[in-house]
Amino acid sequence: MKKLTLILIVIFNINSSIASEKKIVATVIFENFANEKFSSGEFKIFETGETFQINSMENFTVELPKKGKYRFSFYSNDYISYVYYPSKISEKKNIITIRLTELKSSNFKNENLSFSDYADLKMTDQVILEKINTKKLNFIIHGIINNTPENYSEFIEKFGIGFKTKNCVVDPISFKKATENNKRIIEYLNKTYGNDWIKELPTKPFGFK
Template identity: 35%
Template sequence: MKYLIFSLLFCLPCTGAFATDGEITAQVVFENLTQRDLRSGTFTIIGANTSIEVNDANPFNITLPGKGKYEFLFSSEHFVALLSYPKKITPKNNLIKIQLLAKYNSNKLTVAAQNGYIENRIADGNLNFVLHGMDATVPREYLELKRKYGVGLVKENCAIDPVSMKAAKEHNKRLSQYLDQKYGSTWSEGLTEKPFGL
């Protein structure tokens, strides 16, 4: 009798460890690394043919059929999304994190931008070099550059996708070419932080 009670006490706690084949709730959270609010996007569970329309960056839960390997996708018109999630979703390891990055910014200059277009943007006061960094503070020398030449600096987040990086380099290169043509190299004297890509 003593052995039977001991055996039951030993075996009962072990039976629940293998019974995890039921539905699993996973949490989806956003980390917005831009200044823009998320207004629309689509979260997709690949393989399950399930799509969820998302209208804000509030966390939400999804129900999966059981533990296992899943693939997820998030798409939005205004963001590049980086997803991180466990290789295998389980009841204890079930967090899906979506980092939102700025998509290619169409207000950046292309290499083919004409000088007249650049001059109009300077006259409007909305033409800046792009610099990626950890903080949003603009160095004093760029405030002086804005006062003298009409071109300032905007800092974007440090995490960038390849498309945004290429666009920022092209933008800064074209703006630098324009300033070199108009003022020579004197405009860049005293800049301790060079614009991204130069």
């Protein structure tokens, strides 16, 4: 009888713990740095599988099952978009910011973020040189870009270093990994060319101060 009572108490405590876990309401806000009039976009929460069609730049809220780590993205045909949010969403840290910038022409194919892309961050000079020779060394840029402007092509041709675009999601982990990758390339270029190469850089990826 005592054993049964103990089991019931444990089950009750587990159920109470689950029931008491509060849902979190997060607020999504926009920052518009583009001149284009907003038409529509798609906001996604990866962990819940939810997708929201957004037709205005008014703030809106989303309900999350509990506090914790989440990944969000926003896609629009009209903008390059960036999404900023806390590494862990809670009642106090619950603001998701979508920053919209002008869509510029380029040749880049937008790709989804994969952490495996950052596996080789401790690159030696020899590894970097091999990657340059095989055209596999890239600065990492987060955003939605569709074409490569001519000045990007000139930089790639001269230095052998490309620009790889990733998903517009800029969560803390991917931001850190992209910054580490770019800083290592910057370090190599500074050692090889001094500071002159910076003048020819068409855009400044994460890692520049």
